[in-house]
Amino acid sequence: MSGFELAGLILGAVPLLISALEHYGDGLSTLKRWRRYEHELRSLVRNLDTERVKLQNVCEKLLVGIVPESQIETMIKDPRGNLWREEKIQKKIQSRLWEGYRLFEDTVADIKKAVEEMEERIKNQSRKKASTLKRTIFTLSRNQYADLILIIREGVANLENLTDRNIELEPARKVRSQGKLFKVLRTMSKGLYRALKSSIDCPCSHDISLKLEKRSNTAPMDDSEEVMSNLTFKIALSRLSAGVTERLEEKEWKEIMIKPKLSPTDNKHLLESASLPIQSKGKSKKSVSFASSSNTSTITMTRTQSISQNVDIQTSIQTLPIGVASIGLYNLDAITNLCEKLKRAQKQAQVSTYGMVIDRSPEGTRKFTLHPIPTSNTEDTRCWSVIALKQILEQKDTSIYLTYQDRLHLAVIISSSILQLHGSPWLSGTISSQDIFFIQKKYFPFYDQPFVMKSLPTKSVATQNVCQDAPFPRNPVLVSLGVLLVELIQGKPINLLRTPQEESLTHTKLLQDYMTVKRLLQDVRMASSNYAAAVTRCVDGDFHNGGLTLDNEELCEGVYSGIVALLERDLEYT
Structure with a gap:
């Protein structure tokens, strides 16, 4: 059982524990001699409820940005519901907590044990066989629950600190x-x-x-x-x-x-x-569960040691x-x-x-x-055909239309793919709308599945390397990405976006495209400030200083955070 699912079960168990304590207090109130001790019970209930709310806040913080706001409300109202067991949510939370996830699980397990121990102590004192004297001694003991409350309080405080620090560090x-992932992918591609x-x-x-x-x-x-x-x-x-x-x-x-x-x-x-670095093999994670949650599924964390050759x-x-x-x-x-x-x-x-x-x-x-x-x-499959993105943007076939969300989706995939494939034979130079293809199945292209294509034996499918008559003081790969992003947001190829004055320039094609992009930036900004910022960084800014290529890890990280991440944010809220 995952630590997050266990936290939900704790949130569901604490109100039941509070209800049991209040019921126990009602029984003692009939003994006028011991009414003055009701204050201790109320204090205990208040402490438990406070820690419950703090743990609930931790869970809400972890869920913000991972699931829709309305879904967060549903999960809080039903802490034992199926949403707490969704593997997709658990993986995102594990990613958010990073290496602190194991500590999160261990801490939640300790809190669970304390809650279970408190539940057991209350049951022992609440049974019908318990004498009035025994119940009285139980009430009079100020330290009866002190150790358990301390474990719960310290555990929740540690979860709060762990969650806050990890969320702060998550973007970096x-x-x-x-x-690092892109570097591995470039090698593998x-x-x-x-x-x-x-x-x-x-x-x-x-x-x-x-x-x-x-x-x-x-x-x-x-x-x-x-x-x-x-x-x-x-x-x-x-x-x-x-x-x-x-x-x-x-x-x-x-x-x-x-x-x-x-x-x-x-x-x-x-x-x-x-x-x-390679992670050393550690001990397997603990698996814990509430005895009362018999219908709760568990997630096995151990690894298979051997597999039959006949499988x-x-x-x-x-x-x-x-x-x-x-x-x-x-x-x-x-x-x-x-x-x-x-x-x-x-x-x-x-x-x-x-x-x-x-x-x-x-x-x-x-x-x-x-x-x-x-x-x-x-x-x-013999009816399948390929169509280039440039053909779609030229709008010669009116039956083919890219929605705004389609174009944002493509912008994210293409900009990310440049970091994954740059320098490989798949994408050896600059990129243009002529290099992106879709496989049409049943006469309709799948816009969410763009491809780059090579021919074997090797022959040119699309011109990737731009010939330059004169040096251009910009990273040509990033400039070509900026051009492609403008084509997507405008829904037209760059040659149809040029003015006659830009077309008449005797400079290189890359410089013509650069000037067209600079002119259109204001129009792009009206559509999306994030998108415009991404395009601006593609054609201008610090990424073009120092003559670095995308093989440089520092530049790669900068392009991801300064370009790809902005496009991802736009797509997320579309």
């Missing part, structure tokens, strides 16, 4: 964690491209698309197993498929889920390359505990011809995995396992 921690390229050994022409995703870390980066196990990549691979006649050939798309297959040595090497691989991936699935407890064949492998798999009834692709580079050997993504039996 998130920036540091994201910067390079290895993934090389591994896929080496596995495609055929004369066919393939387009390979990598899905862009907004990624965030929900645990301290030194929890290596959990961080690595949560990473997955989604690609779509096209190949020519023969139709009814030999002359009918069309592209057929295959979506594939990819997971890193990391051995402990690979894991250590990858995290050390990002300057991340189906796909089932294993779904059921393995955190951090195990990606370490490589099962052996897979290395794929030497992915195209042929997919053809053979298509003829089989059910395939749980295709095998693995391997990147052997001077940096080390990295392995990735490939798994099918099921599609509907009625869906013909």
